[in-house]
Amino acid sequence: MANSSEFNAELLLSHKYPETTFTYTERDAVIYSLGVGACGRSAVDVDELKLVYHENGQQFVKVLPTFSALFSLKLMPTGALELPGLEYDPRLLLHGQQYIEIYKPLPSNGSIRNEVSLAGFHDKGKAAIAEIETRSYEKESGELLCMNRMTVFLRGAGGFSKSSQPFSYSNYPKNQVPAVKIPKTQPFKVFEDSTQPSQALLYRLSGDYNPLHSDPMVAKVAGFSRPILHGLCTLGFAVRAIIKCICRGDPDMVKSISGRFLLHVYPGETLITEMWLDSTRVIYQAKVKERNRTVLSGFVDLNRLASSL
């Protein structure tokens, strides 16, 4: 537990994160799609081939909306996050939540300028929670493309509040909070997908080289029997399942995405994504079949519904 004398709220809240850039090509978008399992069940999948190949005269590959979560990767090159005013052990850091808003379909290649800020910071006693917001602009046009809010869960870093009221700060609307109630009814769609034992080793090629996902010793120190899957890889699997089952394979129908990581996933486990439709909102949860445990839940808001649903 963090010592209250080590926490300096003023220093943390006034910290300015530097702007970052992210340049990608179509090859990066394809490696990402393969990393979240596109065409993993069939190399001629009609809903997914467009994510990895120019089929039928298609000019560009289509890009999954969750690809945008990579834009701010430079912020944590080795898995640690700069939080001046707080001491914490980066080896105990876990990805807690991800919230994404897409304002324009993601191009198949591009150069992105990111504005980064601290959107929230909370003392949860046993943990501290930091929320980092990244607004991503297309460099050439200057247009705002998307916003990502990443929540990091810093195990062991809570308990620093000096007053009896735990320290809590956030600067965004309450309706963007990802907590969802899973309906008691049967899901509208269910999709089962296997992750490969090498899934995290493939996914890391998209730029998240945190050794928690590849190094057995680092995983042990973090409390896991072996390296675990990147949270964003699990989210990528779940959102891809929704795009396949509800958007008829069209990634451009996704407006916003929210997910909370409830439990770690081991590469090689089977993910079952259950989906409920509530107007243009898809409420979902992903379970690991082998352990019968829910590992992720959230919602995806769509621009419209597919006419054939």
Ligand SMILES: CCC/C=C/C(=O)SCCNC(=O)CCNC(=O)[C@H](O)C(C)(C)COP(=O)([O-])OP(=O)([O-])OC[C@H]1O[C@@H](n2cnc3c(N)ncnc32)[C@H](O)[C@@H]1OP(=O)([O-])[O-]
């Ligand atoms: C980031 C880039 C690096 C990437 C790394 C990875 O990919 S790692 C791989 C991917 N990530 C993973 O594998 C992580 C998987 N998730 C886990 O292992 C666990 O959910 C946990 C350890 C994050 C929290 O478990 P626990 O039993 O210690 O928690 P609890 O139930 O006792 O609640 C305590 C308080 O925290 C709140 N809160 C709870 N959960 C979350 C959350 N996810 N998010 C945010 N907040 C959360 C909860 O509301 C409560 O606050 P309240 O209500 O009192 O004000």
